[in-house]
Amino acid sequence: MGRRSWVGAGLGAALVGAVGVGLLVAPAGAAAAPVLPPVSPEDLVSSVIAADAPPLGGEVEVDNALGLPAVPGVPQLANGTSAIRVWSGGDGRGRVALPSADGERTLVSDGTTRWAYDSRDRTATRAPAGEGPDRAADTQDPTTAATQAVATLRQSSTVTVDGTAEVAGRAAYQLVLTPLPTERTLLREVRVAVDAETRLPLQLTVLAQGSGDPALQVGFSEIAYGPQDPALFTFTPPPGTTVEDAPARDEARPEGERQGTTVGDGWDRVVIGQAPAPEEGQARPEGAPDLSTLGTPISGPWGTGRVITTAVATVIVTDDGRIAAGAVPQQVLTEALAR
Amino acid sequence: MTALATRTPTRTTAPLGRLAAAEVRWVLRRPRTLVLLALLALVPVALGVGIALTGGPGGDGDGDGPGLVAQVAGNGLVLPIAALGLALTLLLPLTVATASADAIAGEAAHGTLRGLLLAPVGRARLVVMKAAGVVTVAVLAVLVVAVVGVLTGLVVVGGPGGTMITLSGTTLGLGEALGRVALVAGWTVVQLLAVAAVALAVSAFTEHPLVVLAAVLGGLIVFGVLAAIPSLEWLQPLLLTSGWGAGTDALRDPLPLGDLVSSTLRALVYVVLGAAVTVVRMRRRDG
Numbered sequence: 100m101g102r103r104s105w106v107g108a109g110l111g112a113a114l115v116g117a118v119g120v121g122l123l124v125a126p127a128g129a130a131a132a133p134v135l136p137p138v139s140p141e142d143l144v145s146s147v148i149a150a151d152a153p154p155l156g157g158e159v160e161v162d163n164a165l166g167l168p169a170v171p172g173v174p175q176l177a178n179g180t181s182a183i184r185v186w187s188g189g190d191g192r193g194r195v196a197l198p199s200a201d202g203e204r205t206l207v208s209d210g211t212t213r214w215a216y217d218s219r220d221r222t223a224t225r226a227p228a229g230e231g232p233d234r235a236a237d238t239q240d241p242t243t244a245a246t247q248a249v250a251t252l253r254q255s256s257t258v259t260v261d262g263t264a265e266v267a268g269r270a271a272y273q274l275v276l277t278p279l280p281t282e283r284t285l286l287r288e289v290r291v292a293v294d295a296e297t298r299l300p301l302q303l304t305v306l307a308q309g310s311g312d313p314a315l316q317v318g319f320s321e322i323a324y325g326p327q328d329p330a331l332f333t334f335t336p337p338p339g340t341t342v343e344d345a346p347a348r349d350e351a352r353p354e355g356e357r358q359g360t361t362v363g364d365g366w367d368r369v370v371i372g373q374a375p376a377p378e379e380g381q382a383r384p385e386g387a388p389d390l391s392t393l394g395t396p397i398s399g400p401w402g403t404g405r406v407i408t409t410a411v412a413t414v415i416v417t418d419d420g421r422i423a424a425g426a427v428p429q430q431v432l433t434e435a436l437a438r
Numbered sequence: 439m440t441a442l443a444t445r446t447p448t449r450t451t452a453p454l455g456r457l458a459a460a461e462v463r464w465v466l467r468r469p470r471t472l473v474l475l476a477l478l479a480l481v482p483v484a485l486g487v488g489i490a491l492t493g494g495p496g497g498d499g500d501g502d503g504p505g506l507v508a509q510v511a512g513n514g515l516v517l518p519i520a521a522l523g524l525a526l527t528l529l530l531p532l533t534v535a536t537a538s539a540d541a542i543a544g545e546a547a548h549g550t551l552r553g554l555l556l557a558p559v560g561r562a563r564l565v566v567m568k569a570a571g572v573v574t575v576a577v578l579a580v581l582v583v584a585v586v587g588v589l590t591g592l593v594v595v596g597g598p599g600g601t602m603i604t605l606s607g608t609t610l611g612l613g614e615a616l617g618r619v620a621l622v623a624g625w626t627v628v629q630l631l632a633v634a635a636v637a638l639a640v641s642a643f644t645e646h647p648l649v650v651l652a653a654v655l656g657g658l659i660v661f662g663v664l665a666a667i668p669s670l671e672w673l674q675p676l677l678l679t680s681g682w683g684a685g686t687d688a689l690r691d692p693l694p695l696g697d698l699v700s701s702t703l704r705a706l707v708y709v710v711l712g713a714a715v716t717v718v719r720m721r722r723r724d725g
Binding site for chain 1: 506508509512513598599603605606607608609683686687690692694696703704706707710711714715718
């Protein structure tokens, strides 16, 4: 009897272990592609552009394999996976939380004022709505990110609706933008998953040449439509907080100087700009990364400089202060510089 | 049903409650248990006094102190959560591992386990009784850190009118803040129970208490090393320690429950496995 129950207990424990490990390790599992009525790419794109962002709350997962150098303070830019919590209340009201291991950056917009709160040094930065002190919200929010990509990339690409997918439990159309064969670009494909019902872009996937895994995937891992708690969209600086006003946009970003020229259009567009001149008593403008230590040296008929390559883009910084950047191979950049 | 009705009033086994109470009294009379609990009470006090003396937030540079400690300045109700997080890395597991080591391996080393094994108490009941002592120590240890942390936070560090400032920049009232502390305390107890279950399983296999301590602390260090190796990222969901950062989530607003729930489930799997191994081993043990 002892031996039998012994075996039984062992089997039970093994079963619990197996089930527990399965629950912990197994991903959500790829559901079968939902069946949706067919839609033309034009209709889908226009409905995306026309659709208003409904009130929603959710979690956005950023899977980043761009190969960017790490920028302090913005861990979301470095390679890896990070989760962002977003709430949108419509009418320009929203809240974004960028959690880190022992802190959090919170961005709140109540429609008239934008707040950026950093728990590490307990500072709150205030700016009038419309010109945020931090562009992280614009670049990370899949809604805006995907809408911008659709609008700008449409002229030089084949746009197809390639089946359906399930994203964050929602049935979605897969809008696929592929560069035309004449485009010389590092990008292979851009996929946007669009919610079949609300026409909200749910996921943006960027695939680069020569790699099967996405270079960048930004998308909801959880989403719940519906009215959100209005308290989420107000921000009162807690006691002990340093409140600063964000510098006005034209001060921080001189007009014209950084505007730059573009060479080519579509996927192989190259932007050539002028690096900001170092100011008196300051090595470089605050916040601008030090480019002089990045990349590998390169020279050509256009001069000498350094080239920085990532999975989806190439940047050349010349020694005379010009910057050329684009989602293109290095050769296209040097041609544009030599022009 | 009929078996219950015809049961004779004379007992053939000791009631479980009395056994557990006897074990708890026995555990709490051990000087080392009391010393460890007193040392744990010093953790929040030392943190609170240190922070109160060095000044407020942003006083001397940013990002000083490990983890949440920098958040405690001028925000006393964060102190219990920061102290629990700090103690969970080594001190709290050490406490429950000591209790687990004494529970079975310690008795075996003294030769008193044989008497317990010969007593008319089922082996499963013996394990339950021993576990009751360990669970008591785990709960008491967490309570000591949490209660002393709240008191030190309110009295020594102080805060904006008995409120807690979350990482998200919102302000919580005293009641909700205490609720968050209680949540972290309960979550910490479950994590400690996972450590205790594994420690009891090791304890059931050896008669040297030091082996249990070495196994638990060594295991924690190995888990930490494994979690730091990028190519072993797939191993992360299996490691108990990889969920131990989730206590910080209690300081976010709105409260994200995802990581707290998943780390609790992971700990429960460890509890079930450790308890099963302990029971199976104790059934065959003879001294």
